[in-house]
Amino acid sequence: MTSDPFFRPVSGFDLPRFAGVPSFMRLPHVTPEDARFSEVQIGLVGVPWDSGTTNRPGPRHGPRQLRDASTMIRAEHGVTGVRPFEMVNCADLGDVGPNPADISESMDRITAFYERLRVAGITPLTAGGDHLTSLPVLRALAGDAPLGMVHFDSHTDLFHSYFGGTMYTHGTPFRRAVEEGLLDPARVVQIGIRGTAYDREDRDFADSVGIRVIPVEEFHARGVADVMEEARQIVGSAPTYLSYDIDFVDPAFAPGTGTPEVGGPNSFQALQVVRELAGVDIVGADLVEVSPPFDASGATAYLGVSIMFEMLCIMAPHLARG
Amino acid sequence: MTSDPFFRPVSGFDLPRFAGVPSFMRLPHVTPEDARFSEVQIGLVGVPWDSGTTNRPGPRHGPRQLRDASTMIRAEHGVTGVRPFEMVNCADLGDVGPNPADISESMDRITAFYERLRVAGITPLTAGGDHLTSLPVLRALAGDAPLGMVHFDSHTDLFHSYFGGTMYTHGTPFRRAVEEGLLDPARVVQIGIRGTAYDREDRDFADSVGIRVIPVEEFHARGVADVMEEARQIVGSAPTYLSYDIDFVDPAFAPGTGTPEVGGPNSFQALQVVRELAGVDIVGADLVEVSPPFDASGATAYLGVSIMFEMLCIMAPHLARG
Amino acid sequence: MTSDPFFRPVSGFDLPRFAGVPSFMRLPHVTPEDARFSEVQIGLVGVPWDSGTTNRPGPRHGPRQLRDASTMIRAEHGVTGVRPFEMVNCADLGDVGPNPADISESMDRITAFYERLRVAGITPLTAGGDHLTSLPVLRALAGDAPLGMVHFDSHTDLFHSYFGGTMYTHGTPFRRAVEEGLLDPARVVQIGIRGTAYDREDRDFADSVGIRVIPVEEFHARGVADVMEEARQIVGSAPTYLSYDIDFVDPAFAPGTGTPEVGGPNSFQALQVVRELAGVDIVGADLVEVSPPFDASGATAYLGVSIMFEMLCIMAPHLARG
Amino acid sequence: MTSDPFFRPVSGFDLPRFAGVPSFMRLPHVTPEDARFSEVQIGLVGVPWDSGTTNRPGPRHGPRQLRDASTMIRAEHGVTGVRPFEMVNCADLGDVGPNPADISESMDRITAFYERLRVAGITPLTAGGDHLTSLPVLRALAGDAPLGMVHFDSHTDLFHSYFGGTMYTHGTPFRRAVEEGLLDPARVVQIGIRGTAYDREDRDFADSVGIRVIPVEEFHARGVADVMEEARQIVGSAPTYLSYDIDFVDPAFAPGTGTPEVGGPNSFQALQVVRELAGVDIVGADLVEVSPPFDASGATAYLGVSIMFEMLCIMAPHLARG
Amino acid sequence: MTSDPFFRPVSGFDLPRFAGVPSFMRLPHVTPEDARFSEVQIGLVGVPWDSGTTNRPGPRHGPRQLRDASTMIRAEHGVTGVRPFEMVNCADLGDVGPNPADISESMDRITAFYERLRVAGITPLTAGGDHLTSLPVLRALAGDAPLGMVHFDSHTDLFHSYFGGTMYTHGTPFRRAVEEGLLDPARVVQIGIRGTAYDREDRDFADSVGIRVIPVEEFHARGVADVMEEARQIVGSAPTYLSYDIDFVDPAFAPGTGTPEVGGPNSFQALQVVRELAGVDIVGADLVEVSPPFDASGATAYLGVSIMFEMLCIMAPHLARG
Amino acid sequence: MTSDPFFRPVSGFDLPRFAGVPSFMRLPHVTPEDARFSEVQIGLVGVPWDSGTTNRPGPRHGPRQLRDASTMIRAEHGVTGVRPFEMVNCADLGDVGPNPADISESMDRITAFYERLRVAGITPLTAGGDHLTSLPVLRALAGDAPLGMVHFDSHTDLFHSYFGGTMYTHGTPFRRAVEEGLLDPARVVQIGIRGTAYDREDRDFADSVGIRVIPVEEFHARGVADVMEEARQIVGSAPTYLSYDIDFVDPAFAPGTGTPEVGGPNSFQALQVVRELAGVDIVGADLVEVSPPFDASGATAYLGVSIMFEMLCIMAPHLARG
DSSP, X not given: OOOOGGGSOOOTTTSOTTOSOOOGGGOOBOOTTXXXXXXXXXXXXXXXXXXXXXXXXXXXXXXHHHHHHHTTOOSXXXXXXXXXXXXXXXXXXXXXXXXXXXXXXXXXXXXHHHHHHHHHTOEEEEEESSGGGHHHHHHHHTSSSOEEEEEEOSSOOOOSOBTTTBOOSTTSHHXXXXXXXXXXXXXXXXXXXXXXXXXXXXXXHHHHHTOEEEXXXXXXXXXXXXXXXHHHHHHTTXXXXXXXXXXXXXXXXXXXXXSOOSSOOOHHHHHHHHHTTTTSOEEEEEEEOOOGGGOTTSHHHHHHHHHHHHHHHHHHHHHHHO | OOOOGGGSOOOTTTSOTTOSOOOGGGOOBOOTTSGGGGGOSEEEEEOOOOTTOSSSOOGGGHHHHHHHHHTTOOSBOTTTOOOHHHHSOEEXXXXXXXXXXXXXXXXXXXXXXXXXXXXXXXXXXXXXXXXXXXXXHHHHHTSSSOEEEEEEOSSOOOOSOBTTTBOOSTTSHHHHHHHTTSEEEEEEEEEEEOXXXXXXXXXXXXXHHTOXXXXXXXXXXXXXXXXXXXXXXXXXXXXXXEEEEGGGSOTTTOOOSSSOOSSOOOHHHHHHHHHTTTTSOEEEEEEEOOOGGGOTTSHHHHHHHHHHHHHHHHHHHHHHHO | OOOOXXXXXXXXXXXXXXXXXXXXXXXXXXXXXXXXXXXXXXXEEEOOOOTTOSSSOOGGGHHHHHHHHHTTOOSBOTTTXXXXXXXXXXXXXXXXXXXXXXXXXXXXXHHHHHHHHHHHTOEEEEEOSSGGGHHHHHHHHTSSSOEEEXXXXXXXXXXXXXXXXXXXXXXXXXXXXXXXXXXXXXXXXXXXXXXXXXXXXXXXXXXXXXXXEEEHHHHHHHOHHHHHHHHHHHHTTSOEEXXXXXXXXOTTTOOOSSSOOSSOOOHHHHHHHHHTTTTSOEEEEEEEOOOGGGOTTSHHHHHHHHHHHHHHHHHHHHHHHO | OOOOGGGSOOOTTTSOTTOSOOOGGGOOBOOTTSGGGGGOSEEEEEEOOOTTOSSSOOGGGHHXXXXXXXTTXXXXXXXXXXXXHHHSOEEEEEEOOOOTTOHHHHHHHHHHHHHHHHHHXXXXXXXXXXXXXXXXXXXXXXXXXXXXXXXXXXXXXXXXXXXXXXXXXXXXXXXXXXXXXXXXXXXXXXXXEOXXXXXXXXXXXXHHHTOEEEEHHHHHHHOHHHHHHHHHHHHTTSOEEEEEEGGGSOTTTOOOSSSOOSSOOOHHHHHHHHHTTTTSOEEEEEEEOOOGGGOTTSXXXXXXXXXXXXXXXXXXXXXXXX | OOOOGGGSOXXXXXXXXXXXXXXXXXXXXXXXXXXXXXXXXXXXXXXXXXXXXXXSOOGGGHHHHHHHHHTTOOSBOTTTOOOHHHHSOEEEEEEOOOOTTOHHHHHHHXXXXXXXXXXXXXXXXXXXXXXXXXXXXXXXXXXXXXXXXXXXXXXXXXXXXXXXXXXXSTTSHHHHHHHTTSEEEEEEEEEEEOSOBSOSHHHHHHHHHTOEEEEHHHHHHHOHHHHXXXXXXXXXXXXXXXXXXXXXXXXXXXXXXXSOXXXXXXXXXXXXXXXXXXXXXXXXXXXXXXXXXXXXXXXXXXXXXXXXXXXXXXXXXXXXXX | OOOOGGGSOOOTTTSOTTOSOOOGGGOOBOOTTSGGGGGOXXXXXXXXXXXXXXXXXXXXXXXXXXXXHHTTOOSBOTTTOOOHHHHSOEEEEEEXXXXXXXXXXXXXXXXXXXXXXXXXXXXXXXXXXXXXGHHHHHHHHTSSSOEEEEEEOSSOOOOSOBTTTBOOSTTSHHHHHHHTTSEEEEEEEEEEEOSOBSOSHHHHHHHHHXXXXXXXXXXXXXXXXHHHHHHHHHHTTSOEEEEEEGGGSOTTTOOOSSSOOSSOOOHHHHHHHHHTTTTSOEEEEEEEOOOGGGOTTSHHHHHHHHHHHHHHHHHHHHHHHO
């Protein structure tokens, strides 16, 4: 199965990579109102939203900076040789517009948009946004049954609440997702957890429901291959969500994020961990917490889109195989 | 009347200005729980909050950066010779802690804090925060009767709502304040308004209730002295609030703000306009919309605290005269 | 005459200004292949090109940064009340792709693109690119007769050649344009010229052909209104090109450019000078030399698009009056 | 043994981490004049001083930036589970004010302050300042007998003099400390040494007195665990000083320092090496050479306070065991 | 009288301005040991020194950044047409090497270097360094009789001492110079003074010895021409030193300095004030307090060298007239 | 064999490293016109040129920033103890001036300059410039026979052409060099190749002519020692060129480059790979693609000159052994 040529990026040999209106990976910009919307197989979506951020804001600017950096991405994976844009129809579906002053309304808007994708059979690859973004997306995608999840992060995002009872922040999405039955905790693995802690409340919850947490010390000691083999076994062959917080990566490689934690993986490992998920049934993926105001050089966004391309290079072959 | 020596800043001759825990203007940090709280006459308060921001976030980081820059301020006004810290008891009252994920709760917390100041007879000088900050402050200060207001800004902040009905954003605080009877529109003047506009809805409202709007073109044509004489006449001798959005100043002088508009006053005028308010009965003042993530050099914060010191130098003599 | 609703920007009240794929001023992206291309009246075009730059490079990145900043522009001019997008059909026509390693081929590509616009009756508003950009544009626009030109800049760009005989650089475009008969020197005025000089070769040429040069000292002494009245008289009512090098403005307001010269106009004057051209028959305009690598904060780009909006607000009413 | 609740940091769940006057790790600010001074067990002290800097200045601004970053630190160590603030009484003791124009007087002020701590039984954790800071601190702490020292750095700081005879610079403190009998060279280990060298004068001195120098090549070859086991053996169970120059870490992870040397450890190792010192009798520790003017993003300061927290997490249990 | 061609800058038409080892204004680098040293008439000298800085350090890096920016300067003054390098022999004499850890020795080194220039009949144009630099320079230049001085600054630098008795800082040089008989206070004028003040001790001293202080308020009210006419009258036709602290200029135009004060002149005025000194007998000049660590964009250095070129353009004609 | 003392750097103990006109490594600046030119053995040359850049420009500013950073380099290699400046005569030969608007002329100028070096028996160590720089250098150096090459890079730079037939860009130099017989493909090894790819055209060419490509995955798996042993075997004992694109290194360590690719070696490996070439007959070397506009902190330049010093430390002993 090959893609329709309409859904292919402009080449940097035809138009220099610094030129042109910057859509994700120079793909066509196709909105739900567009005639060809229904032909899209993988939809790249921006969620410019950071109302769940409890510390330093900025991810609302993430999708635009990621689009800009994404024009540096070329057609072929350097190691695997995968050419995802020739395998399935990919498109930039634009941004879901949040209401920056209303968390609840924003979550509803996001869920509604992703339900539309689900109905259309489009697999979403999301550029956040803070990590609360994953919750309304999961509400749309987990319609039939709880999903598994591979989660790269330095934080578990499993807290009960913040500030004396606030239930929806970027530190709580997966607690809510488990409570709402969107995730099957036995099929969830969190990798790279580190940094100072308020307390053990999140880890106790993980233990109580059976979520597997792999701290960064274990990650460094065991290595990518071993850890990711375990991750693949945890999620198995059932539908799985992939959620990647850029603060998984060490801040020397990804400074542009709101809650960095030192001592993380390097950029080579940042890509490897995704590549190791080839074959997993990814029904949706996100890359969140890129915060341009803290990323003057754009390096974080460039790493972010490099990770998104790795995701595409495992999602496209899987979809193409059907 | 002179201040108690306890309430005086550390001198840069005793301790270099880059040294020490940075409180506002190197004043003592006095919390409401502190025994000497009741002796404070002017309280410098931080409101690290930007949940009302519809565009680029960041003012939640304003108070800390303003405190840092404020250690550069010395004891005496260079032109008027006023030494405010020797006239009245000034103190850093710390920050009002918002809930970054709950606008309504945050507004309640702010109002409660300022009501406590009002009860204690403390005149507040606030470092925001985005401009929505002014609304909960006004709710506390306008307890007895509507206040007049001198408002420096490039925007009127008089819109009805945003995003299809959201009533509380940094574009709406003074619409709400008029509706709630906190401001007397006939005693409100807005100076420096400029930039592109969505529409005339805000200006039409101003006209309908009698708020005087002085666009920047008129400001540049008439000059500081003439404009400020009119401003003094508008607010008269009754209690008046002073609200200063740093985006009043041209972004070359104040880049660190979320919604800059080019073509504004320079830094000399930025100070002059405050100095011209000497004698006005200022019952509270704020400096808002300083956004450190967009102010890499800290220049905006330094201008901001220079403006706050100008405010002190008109507020302290007025209070000292009693 | 009013515009077709298709050609109107997305409102920031509907979709926050930080959201969405960034086209110029949030207008629809319409390529020459598009069915509605022929309906466009004013086309915003990017020319991401800096091969003519003799000093610090970077303007090839200008159009993208200008698009990003342009999403801050709203629908209505704050002073004149003009709503250009409702008067004529405006669109983002994308970028002309240069060959960064071949000046001659790039100029041909640019001229070909603008000839296509001319045939289609579209008035171009260009975002450069370095100042050599103006030459291939003028080759397309001056097909029938030499044009007049109002030129804001700190340099005349009238040199014969650089580096011992190189004829096409950003310091020579208007020398070539006069030689090629694209400009009528008697109807050309250059405003804001300043800085140190290699020699007087450019000024001698200006004198010899009758180009009026207004140095910045004269500009500051006479003021905007007086200078611009003279400018209007020089170009008269015949077709006129408007070329605006961002280094016309003082580098405190526009640091992001390759050859800054201190002592220039401020941002208020930067807008005023365009506004004073209302009524002139502008057949094309450009804003050039915005260099993002030297504009970390994006302030230059924001001033740049504010100037482009001023241009639109004189071009659209003129076209609408037809 | 548990700490008094007075000496505990404000939680980020109660007050967001960007709010409040920034003391070290949000601890109470307790000066020597304060009634509770004598209850402090571990005192965090700033020494904002860089007069010994021979190359790029800036560490005088270190303590303030470190305080700012330290508000990101939470209560519990993520790996060991240590909660230091609950084990011993910790406080921010403010800054020692240097005289930036008089090295000798500044050293005397510093020594006097630390002697006061020693008398009060307070173990100091210092935020420098350049590395000359360690000398006046050692003069106070080594009152009874020479100390051992674990020293992380890319330079030995063992030179005899600079600029033809200047004895007190940040390249000479430990030469002086050995000469003055403050350090027992047989119990000193220097780890991470690298970079180009003027000559071998410092290394020859180390060899002559028996200081163990572990160059970074050996560090990378042997690994953290092996090197640190040797370090623990060298210092043994006697009183030991811990001195950590942030330029020990590779400049990709810690750019904000005056004399960076490429090829250093990463941020994970930067933390590990401290953790491996659990059980050593640390009688004082410092983190020096953080230079904010060269650390635009604040990343170096955040790594710096993460290291200081690691120090706390080995010092507090040791003290608590008493 | 014309200069020897050896002493002329490389043209940007021969070698692009970004190329080549950066000497001041692309002049030949001539050291005192060089055979042609004695032919130099105006010597550009760097003093990379900031040991007198009481606040934010950095001017030790000034000369290098100024050299870099100076390669943008061309051969001819844009307004007056002066071509200084063709009038007198100009050269870059390199830097005076300070001892960054010894103020007294550094002052002696500087004085010794400038005495050598005085003996050789070379008029120095100095790039600092902090403002203490002027004192050792004046010690060399005022050998025969006290000098007059035109001093642009936001501070008087006339304080008695800092930090309880420190006599040599960048806040005291002109107090010392008056005390030592290097300056004739009746022929000293200080222009642009502003900002908050510790107290009036410096102003009282100025009054007591007859130094004329023109605050920035008076400067803005009277305008450049009027103020500078008074300045010329004050210094008269006798030998005069010109000292220019870059913080005279508003920080929007010159952010890279250690003690900025808002409300200053703009960049056009920054150049004009020097130009108005044409005809004064300048026996030496300096441009000080440019601090690269606070000038990320290099804009301050570029303004600084533009001011130095203005100085050259009044010094060279005066010398050439002999 | 030892060097002439004339050819030795100024010591930082004599003149602080921030002082003085910045030549490469503080060496004497010797031009071809200089009497001592013929005594130079290793010449450091800048090629400030980026006309071959297809993406983000800036390397034209590389040599100046590298000179600035190089003043941090001291006399002795920290690991090997080599003191290159005492072994052979080293000098800064200045920059080859390109014509930024004419690629062909610039290449001719570069080749002519390097032929002059070859005639004089000077081994060049070049600071680029973009990677097209290597081609005109090779044209001069490979006069007698094709050279071997060790090439560190993330890209092969072996493409046939760009933009539909443009033969000379920074993506094509080694394709041309092979075609022109300047390189012996059997003695060429490319190390570190990675990133997304347009297609396999470059890799197919490498395979067809026998160039050995070692992708970064293989590099990470095998380690430095093993890979470099193979590299030494490939080039053998015959004359070899060393070309080092700074984008070989991971962008966290070297952000200042135009076409970064994540997942590269760290800074320790960046130095090691050069050190492993001791004994190879290096007849010329370059360090290219350092782009200051994308390197705000200067960290890339500092790593770059550290690499250049490593090169010197293998070249000088080899030459000295002669």
